[in-house]
Amino acid sequence: MMSDLEKLKRHLLADPKVKAEYEAQAPEFALARELIAARVRAGLTQDEVAERMQTTQSTIARLESGRSMPSMRTLARFAEATGARVAVRLESPQVKRGKRLAAA
Numbered sequence: 001m002m003s004d005l006e007k008l009k010r011h012l013l014a015d016p017k018v019k020a021e022y023e024a025q026a027p028e029f030a031l032a033r034e035l036i037a038a039r040v041r042a043g044l045t046q047d048e049v050a051e052r053m054q055t056t057q058s059t060i061a062r063l064e065s066g067r068s069m070p071s072m073r074t075l076a077r078f079a080e081a082t083g084a085r086v087a088v089r090l091e092s093p094q095v096k097r098g099k100r101l102a103a104a
């Protein structure tokens with residue numbers, strides 16, 4: 001059964017302009033998911049990560065929101081605070097979710 005949120009998302013993404021904007025934000029949201037996952041794996045709250053990074057909880061919340069692209073230095077500090085490491089990978093535009101798409 002599809003939730004109301006899923007129905008709304010499907011309806012909104014039927015509009016090509018909305019879909020293009022949504023897809024343009026995918027890298028920011030993917031990074032946000034990684035930051036949250038690293039913090040959760042470490043068993044830390046946003047406050048605890050903030051303390052380790054010598055910043056504020058609101059800064060951590062902003063990083064985890066996906067609304068901005070942090071610098072490599074900030075990512076390295078976040079990684080250190082959560083006991084993780086930063087790994088950067090550049091992919092071909094034809095690669096999506098680990099699978100190479102057929103050329104058109």
